[in-house]
Amino acid sequence: MSESDRIQTVRDSYRAFERGDRELAERVFGEELRFHAPPDPELDRAGYFERCWPNAAHLEAFEFVRLFERGEEVFATYEARRADGSRFRNTEILTVRGGKIVEVEVYFGWDLE
Numbered sequence: 001m002s003e004s005d006r007i008q009t010v011r012d013s014y015r016a017f018e019r020g021d022r023e024l025a026e027r028v029f030g031e032e033l034r035f036h037a038p039p040d041p042e043l044d045r046a047g048y049f050e051r052c053w054p055n056a057a058h059l060e061a062f063e064f065v066r067l068f069e070r071g072e073e074v075f076a077t078y079e080a081r082r083a084d085g086s087r088f089r090n091t092e093i094l095t096v097r098g099g100k101i102v103e104v105e106v107y108f109g110w111d112l113e
Helices: 005-019 022-028 044-053 055-057
Strands: 029-037 042-045 059-070 072-082 087-096 099-113
Touching: 005 055, 005 059, 005 087, 005 099, 022 029, 022 055, 022 059, 029 044, 042 044, 044 055, 044 087, 055 059
Parallel strands: 029 099
Antiparallel strands: 029 042, 059 072, 072 087, 087 099
16 A cells, blocks of 8 residues: 555545545444544444544544654644634544554644634
């Protein structure tokens, strides 16, 4: 898998959130997905869609500040806009294997003005 393919897979995952496109999200996240964030240190794929996917209804756009690859990992720092106009910034490390995202580590806490 080339660098541009991994990065495109990651871009597609954020596009799924922007559009509320669950079908696209189902395609890019692998069956063996593991999701890690401070409030959810270890979610499987079902847990991810149960706990995280509902946030898609509240998000409108992602703007990438950093998006680069190292091996199977794609590093993404983005600024997101919620439907209410508020904004926040997160960094995520996404592991892409076989064209699917199989692991996500989320680091967050920046609300933007």
